[in-house]
Amino acid sequence: MKALGLKPLVMLVAAGLTLAGCAQHPSTSAKTSVETPKIKNVILMIGDGMGPQQVGLLEEFAHRAKHSPYQNKTTALSTFAAEGALGMSRHSPFNNLVVDSACSATQLATGISSDSEMIGLDANGDTVMTVLEHAKKLGKATGLVSDTRLTHATPASFATHQAHRSMENEIAAEMITSDNVDVMLSGGLRHFIPSNSAQDAAAKQALTQLINEPALRLKSKRKDNRNLLVEAKDQGYNLAFNREQLQQSQGNKLLGLFAYSGMNDGIAYHQQKNSSERNEPSLKEMTMKALDILSQDPDGFFLMVEGGQIDWAGHNNDAGTLLHEMLKFDEAVAAVHEWVKKRNDTLVVITADHETGGFGFSYSRKDVPVPSKKPGASFANHDFQPNYNFGDIAVLDKLYEQQKSYFGIWAEAAGKDAFPTAQSLTNAVKNNTAFELTLNEAEQVLAREANDYHLASHKYLKAKEFPKVNDFKxxxxxGDDVHKNLIGRQLAKYQNIVWSTGTHTHTPVAVIAWGPDNVNQVFSKIQHHTDIGKKLITAVTTETLQP
Structure with a gap:
């Protein structure tokens, strides 16, 4: 064989280095003539209610709080964004400006415009095939994970088709009978157990033996005596009702229901996180179990993971719980990054369905800073004295110190009574947060007035009396849950926080994508959730991404 000259040898080494670079994470590799790897797996992670403001809360805490567990490390959201692509997405429904979770998730799942509070339907109310159903049809494994209820709007929209999100009993039945989802892990046991389990001793005993988890509340929300757990078992699903059962579960089909309704909120989870006696699995643990099972399918998989209680904290204007929910979600995101970081066959998309609460830090006229000195030359003859209070970084740690959600604080204040007193509420807030309410502020939280928008047939507006909200009411x-919002709004001035609503806003949400070479072309733009949905379906059905 003829020896290579110096120039050809240098060119060969350079080519080798180029190819070595291509072996790194696919979204950051150099362009070569080598064909882009096929997308075998698609993972969609949804932070329900996670607008840019909520991401900003997490990032400020991670980088600047004294007691941040990140300790100068980046968040998993930032890691994915740095390695992949970052864009934004609008999420408006077909006929309105502001979306709910059902419509938004439906648009992500189908790539088709939908309307308010519908599940898996187009704007006319007709069934549309979801990305999960496309994956199943092609022989891929499928999974749904959420820390809310399995029948809640977001997971439901990927696997079922119903006229309204409130039809959770019908959603539960469709999830089991359709047999489209191989792994389902969440809360919401109440929609899967028979109504007679409360009155019929034999039925209750059988249910207790089947579930074998004393901590679970066995109260049904069903109107019939269908036992969907038995039906699922007959269809080949393994069942799990606590953390240990989840870890020990075998097989390729799994239904795990770990709470009567929603699972532990972020504060409760972080308090129990390192306890060996913790019954509920974490969002991270459910996600990892789903990946373990689904990745056994040689055809690949589709998995949707929802951090759903970010939204619930936003609805309650509860900043401390919101921070803990963001931490819980980012922990699951980190686990996914660890799983995919050396792979070239997986697309990960992280986004939100909408923003909740109109949250933000803001500067105020309360506690204007006193004059102080700075060492710089420009302040030799001048004091440093900003006109307004721009927010003390210490607030971040104070939010982290919160011991109960506002729901928990309200329950503690009420005790065995139906309603707290001003004194009991101030005590409960002081016991569980780094902030305090005055008695006058507590009385404002408890104040009520005639409901100007009374509707006798409405689930929430049928009450003739409502908590008194002084602006943007x-x-x-x-309904009565607005009292929790009023706690948040009273404490807001001590937290440099503003809330504009107890519902959703139209704020475009971030889209972080990690995967093939052209992920930047596909996701680094402002688009609509229907566009994201179409791209997810393309990735599943063609195993490629198209700009």
């Missing part, structure tokens, strides 16, 4: 809609 039209945007606080959830």
């Amino acid at each position: 039209e945007y606080y809609v959830y």
Whole structure:
């Protein structure tokens, strides 16, 4: 064989280095003539209610809080964004400006415009095939993970088709009978157990033996005596009802229901996180179990993971719980990054369905800074004295110190009574947060007034009396739960926080994508959730991405 000259040898080494670079993460590799690897797996992660403001809360805490667990490391969201692509997405429904979770998730799942509070339907109300159903039809494994209820709007929209999100009993039945989802892990047991389990001793005993988890509340929301757990078992699903059962589960089909309704909120989870006695699995643990099972399918998989209680904290204007929910979600995101970081066959898309609460840090006229000195030359003859209070970084740690959600604080204040007193509420807030309410502020939280928008047939507006909201009251809609919002709004001035609503806003949300070479072309733009949905379906059905 003829020896290579110096120039050809240098060119060969350079080519080798180029190819070595291509072996790194696919979205950051150099362009070569080598064909882009096929997308075998698609992972969609949805932070329900996670607008740019909520991401900003997490990032400020991670980088600047004294007691941040990140300790100068980046968040998983930032890691994915740095390695992949970052864009934004609008999410408006077919006929309105502001979306709910059902419509938004439906648009992500189908790539088709939908309308308010519908599940898996187009704007006319006709069934549309979802990305999960496309994956199943092609022989791929499928999974749904959420820390809310399995029958809640977001997971439901990927696997079922119903006229309204409130039809959770019908959603539960469709999830089991359709047999489209191989792994389902969440809360919401109440929609899967028979109504007679409360009155019929034999039925209750059988259910207790089947579930074998004393901590679970066995109360049904069904109107019939169908036991969907038995039906699922007959269809080949393994069942799990606590963390240990989840870890020990075998096989390629799994139904895990770990709470009567929603699972532990972020604060409760972080308090129990390192306890060996923790019954509920975390969002991270459910996600990892789903990946373990689904990745066994040689054809690949589609998995949707929802951090759903970011939204619930936003609805309650509860900043401390919101921070913990973001931490919980980012922990699951980090686990996914660890799983995919050396792969070239997986597309990961992280986004939100909408923003909740109109949250933000803001500067105020309360506690204007006193004059102080700075060492710089420009301040030799001048004091440093900003005109307004721009927010103390210490607030981040104070939010992190919160011991109970506003729901928990309200329950503690009420005790065995139906309603707290001003004194009991101030005590409960002081016991569980780094902030305090005055008695006058507590009385404002407890104040009520005639409901100007009374509707006798409405789930929430049928009450003739409503918590008294002094501004933007039209945007606080959830009946007596608005008292929790009022806690948040009273504490807001001590937190340098503003809330504009108890519902959703139209704020475009971030889209972080990680995967093939052309991921930047496809996702680094402002688009609509229907566009994201179409791209997910393309990735599943053609195993490629198209700009």
